[in-house]
Amino acid sequence: MDILLQQIVNGLVQGSVYALVALGYTMVYGILGLINFAHGEVVMVGAMVALTMTQLLAASGLPPLVILLIALMTSAGVCMALGYGIERIAYRPLRNAPRLAPLITAIGVSIVLQNLAMMFWGREYHAFPALLPHSTHMLAGAVINDVQIIIVLVALAVMACLLLLVHRTRLGRAMRAVAENPSAAALMGVNINGVISVTFMLGSALAAVAGIMVSANYGIVHYYMGAILGLKAFTAAVLGGIGNLRGAMLGGLLLGLIESLGAGYIGDLSGGFFGSNYQDVFAFFVLIIVLIFRPSGLMGERVAERA
Amino acid sequence: MKIGASAPLTGPQAHIGKDNENGTRMAIEDANAKGITIGGKKVRFELLSEDDQTDPKTATIVAQKLVDARVNGVIGHLNSGTTIPASRIYSDNGIPQISPSATAVGYTAQGFKTTFRVMANDGQQGKVLGEFAAKNLGAKKIAVLDDRTAYGQGLADEFAKSAQASGAQIVAHEYTTDKAVDFTAVLTSIKGKKPDLVFFGGMDPQGAPMLKQLKALALDVKFMMGDGGYTPKLIDNAGAAAEGAYASLPGVPLDQMPGGKDFSQRYEAKYKQPIQLYAPYCYDAVNVMITAMQQADSAEPAEYLPMLAKIAYDGVTAKITFDDKGDLKGGAVTLYQVQQGKWQPLQTMGGEALAEAR
Amino acid sequence: MRNVPDSLLRHDKRHAWIAFAALAIMLLALPFATDALLGRGWVRIVDFALLYIMLALGLNIVVGYAGLLDLGYIAFFAVGAYCYALLGSPQFGLHWPFWIVLPLGALLACVFGVLLGAPTLKLRGDYLAIVTLGFGEIIRIFLNNLNAPVNITNGPQGISMIDPVRIGGFSLGSTHELFGLTFPSVHLYYYLFLCVTLLVIFVSLRLEDSRIGRAWMAIREDEVAAEAMGINTRNIKLLAFAMGATFGGAAGGLFAGFQGFISPESFGLTESVMIVCMVVLGGMGNIRGVVLGGVLLVLLPEALRHGAGPAQHALFGKTLIDPESLRMLLFGLALIVVMLVRPAGLWPSTQRRRELSPDEDVVHQEQDTVYDSSK
Structure with a gap:
């Protein structure tokens, strides 16, 4: 029983990590209908910038939380600039191009970011300093530590803030208008380019937050970390219904749970024929089943259509 | 004289690939500084280093490129998955190849005359590790994890076989990937089987977070890896969680070898970083090749190949002689443990290489 | 007749034959010219380029013609390659002839294509993309793990010593002397x-x-209009998947015979993405464009491998950035720049081009009708 509970805790933590990254995908998709495949790399840059800041400030003697805050601000700033740049250079000129053209530029951006990061930060794996409290708690036989609790809470808080932003503010209304019908929104006086830029910057700031959370949890960063994380988060976003904020959260948590329960129990369920090596097969299998019955994800399509 | 070298210089394993290149380059620069005479002429060695991107297809392209450049021999590749397809091309062209780090048994079992390695293979290393876990550490219930790469799976399977033969019980065999960072799910299910030792067949980028998560899950077991874990990075990245972890490395500790300490000091001075993993093996591989050329008094592959096959060379990692397949004879393996934040040698096991070297 | 080279239509027959003969001679002499000028490594690169052209053309059926984004296409390549490897290597001690194994691999890939197609018929766009991506990963994971409990694929160790392609007693794996010329493998x-x-x-x-x-x-x-016109969309979509997969499977078999060793790491997601890039970058739906895309994306990284170091020396007199880092960086930049300059691909199909920019004639016609009615 305590093993099952532990697996659920593991799944929720891992799922929150996916959800944080998936929210970034979904923000952009909700407005533009475009999968920002470079999002995973922005997460990586966020983590790397934060690493550099903490290394610079390590000798300053500031309390860890202050260092973390400064690192967060800097890396969010860098990521926002990066997000703005990516949109301006790689996506905006292609807004009326065939649907797959931005996919290729996104792949190009990913390759460029990865290689730039390799030049700046080297090929090594770096240890990410433990700035958040790491003390562990027992929860009915399952272990959870502070960082993990913080990750779950941050993911929920970010989702709540985004929901408020999209549904309760002027900017949010403009976003929904652009998502619904860009030309009509422009006629109504919405600055489409401005709204899209802001969306990208918001998504990228989220990526920075996600990057720091992931690094703080696993304690290790590397220029290649964005690729696999981005892929998983993308899967999570689609599972929940891409473009839907609640869907991204749900998809993330679900994917995390499927993975940990799959890895934990596949062996017992299949009489030892399949093991934890089929964890991803199991996850994709669930995804395919879900999409067969609900072709646009668990919670449906884009934000605007629901609003 | 051209010596080819190939390893992944981009991608997730680039840090180890670069380390290989550094070791190779150092040996070549040393040889040039010493001034080697072959066939009555003073020769200069030139390094041609290529990026194989850990991709088998790229590896064959790179191999062909090195062959075109008329290299006299090749040091590489890093992974078994690239070394094996490339070896066919080197063999077709009669060019001797010494891999410093490919451990798959299959590499030298293809029947090619040009394949050599200065590293213990999975069979040799897994055997020693399994015996050490079961006999020296007294592990009764062992959980095995591997990263589903050719290296990790090969080593883990050999380890499991040997541990069972020595009387231990394998209570769980779980899997991860070489890109994962979250192992809580598999570690939790391992925890349910209550083992007293966890063996991980894989590399340090996974090993470090795995150690941390073991501690976080309050799983109080001994932790053991193969040569993929014996890196300074494992300790840097796992911090206090690395304390007490075991890892192995083929050969004898550098400090105990003539020229070993000197090598590591010069390496650090030159590249401003400690040795990552296989640089000493690359260094040895180059020197073995050059010695064979000297003995044959020719750098022509066809002429020095027979000398290479029967070489006896005192390297910085071991006394190097090859068996008829091209595998390192004897294959001593040293066990290390992290003590007070440093890798400390515990014991060197198996192999006449050691006895002769001492 | 749209895809018959324009030259064939415009000029008289004699010109066409001369052009055709020149192309044929060029293609026949290519390996020898490459070998002499650039070295044998480049012949191998050209071989790979041909393999990727086959793959890109196969994917073009799915993505370019039928408009279904498939991010797991490499799985069919893998199926073909493993079929060849298992039936022609010491793994099972089987050494079936090439002319049985290759079609069998293609057929098996075709079956897998239908298997993938069937459950995904209802999905569109990005949902289809992620499901195909998942399918590709599922195949790779199975190949990587089917070494236990029963050893079928030899797992991550891969299968080595695969038989070279043999036609009769003639093995393509070794050098032959023919018509006074030396033909290396x-x-x-x-x-x-x-x-x-x-x-x-x-x-x-x-x-x-x-x-x-x-x-x-x-x-x-x-799709809806197509269905209304009486097209059986289900069967036609399945056919697209099946045809595309068949080409992929055949290419896979050739790859296994050529390489002599395969392991699951050759069939990862990045390979699938690369083939999609070839199709889109070259020009979706246009055979010439896709061929161009395949050639470029195979040759470009290799050309950069050879050129990145020397070019820096020539420009700055020393190596500022590791050539290998620069290589992939420039490759990524090239993808971005090409798409920005030519969003429909380097050589788009004429029909697609018409869809993108409304045809002048149509615009005029519309204006005419408006003018007529107001008269």
Whole structure:
């Protein structure tokens, strides 16, 4: 029983990590209908910038939380600039191009970011300093530590803030208008380019937050970390219904749970024929089943259509 | 004289690939500084280093490129998955190849005359590790994890076989990937089987977070890896969680070898970083090749190949002689443990290489 | 007739024959010229380029014609390669002849294509993309893990010592002397791959102008309208997956024979993405464009490998950035720049071009009618 509970805790933590990254995908998709495949790399840059800041400030003697805050601000700033740049250079000129053209530029951006990061930060794996409290708690036989609790809470808080932003503010209304019908929104006086830029910057700031959370949890960063994380988060976003904020959260948590329960129990369920090596097969299998019955994800399509 | 070298210089394993290149380059620069005479002429060695991107297809392209450049021999590749397809091309062209780090048994079992390695293979290393876990550490219930790469799976399977033969019980065999960072799910299910030792067949980028998560899950077991874990990075990245972890490395500790300490000091001075993993093996591989050329008094592959096959060379990692397949004879393996934040040698096991070297 | 080279139509027959003969001679002499000028490594690169052209043309049927984004296409390549490897290597001690194994691999890939297609018929766009991506990963994971409890694929260790392609007693794996010329193994494979590539191009051309090809394009443009016109969209979509997969499987078999060693790491997601890049970058739906895309994306990284270091020396007198880092960086930049300059691909299909920019004639017609009615 305590093993099952532990697996659920593991799944929720891992799922929150996916959800944080998936929210970034979904923000952009909700407005533009475009999968920002470079999002995973922005997460990586966020983590790397934060690493550099903490290394610079390590000798300053500031309390860890202050260092973390400064690192967060800097890396969010860098990521926002990066997000703005990516949109301006790689996506905006292609807004009326065939649907797959931005996919290729996104792949190009990913390759460029990865290689730039390799030049700046080297090929090594770096240890990410433990700035958040790491003390562990027992929860009915399952272990959870502070960082993990913080990750779950941050993911929920970010989702709540985004929901408020999209549904309760002027900017949010403009976003929904652009998502619904860009030309009509422009006629109504919405600055489409401005709204899209802001969306990208918001998504990228989220990526920075996600990057720091992931690094703080696993304690290790590397220029290649964005690729696999981005892929998983993308899967999570689609599972929940891409473009839907609640869907991204749900998809993330679900994917995390499927993975940990799959890895934990596949062996017992299949009489030892399949093991934890089929964890991803199991996850994709669930995804395919879900999409067969609900072709646009668990919670449906884009934000605007629901609003 | 051209010596080819190939390893992944981009991608997730680039840090180890670069380390290989550094070791190779150092040996070549040393040889040039010493001034080697072959066939009555003073020769200069030139390094041609290529990026194989850990991709088998790229590896064959790179191999062909090195062959075109008329290299006299090749040091590489890093992974078994690239070394094996490339070896066919080197063999077709009669060019001797010494891999410093490919451990798959299959590499030298293809029947090619040009394949050599200065590293213990999975069979040799897994055997020693399994015996050490079961006999020296007294592990009764062992959980095995591997990263589903050719290296990790090969080593883990050999380890499991040997541990069972020595009387231990394998209570769980779980899997991860070489890109994962979250192992809580598999570690939790391992925890349910209550083992007293966890063996991980894989590399340090996974090993470090795995150690941390073991501690976080309050799983109080001994932790053991193969040569993929014996890196300074494992300790840097796992911090206090690395304390007490075991890892192995083929050969004898550098400090105990003539020229070993000197090598590591010069390496650090030159590249401003400690040795990552296989640089000493690359260094040895180059020197073995050059010695064979000297003995044959020719750098022509066809002429020095027979000398290479029967070489006896005192390297910085071991006394190097090859068996008829091209595998390192004897294959001593040293066990290390992290003590007070440093890798400390515990014991060197198996192999006449050691006895002769001492 | 749209895809018949314009030169064939415009000029008289004699000119056409001269152009054709020149192209044929060029293609026949290519491996020898490459070998002499650039070295044998480049012949091997050209061989790989041909393999990727086959793959890109196969994917073009799915993505370019039928408009279904497939991010797991490499799985079919893997199925073909493993089929060849298992039936022609010491793994099971089987050494079936090449002319049985290769079609069998293609057929098996075709079955997998239908298997993938069937559950995904209802999905569109990005949902389809992620499901196909998942399918590709599932195949790779199975190949990587089917070494226990029963050893089928030899797991991550891969399968080595695969038989080279043999036609009768003639092995393509070794050097032969023919007509007074020396044909090394890479040259022989070049001719084999060239034949198969030409066959694939021929089949693609015929498909494009057939009822099936038009049905695919109708689905791509408007599925509902296509259905209303009486097209059986389910069967036609399945056919696209099956045809694409067949080409992929055949290419996989050739790859296994050529390489002599395969392991699951050759069939990862990045490979699938790379093939999609070839199709889109070259020009979706246009055979010439796709061929160009395949050639470019195989040659470019290799050209950069050779050029990145020396170019820096020439420009700055020393190596500022590791050539290998620069290589992939420039490759990424090239993808971005090409798409920005030519969003529809380097060589888009004429029909697509018409869709993108409203035809001048149509605009005039519309204006005319407006003018007429107001009169």
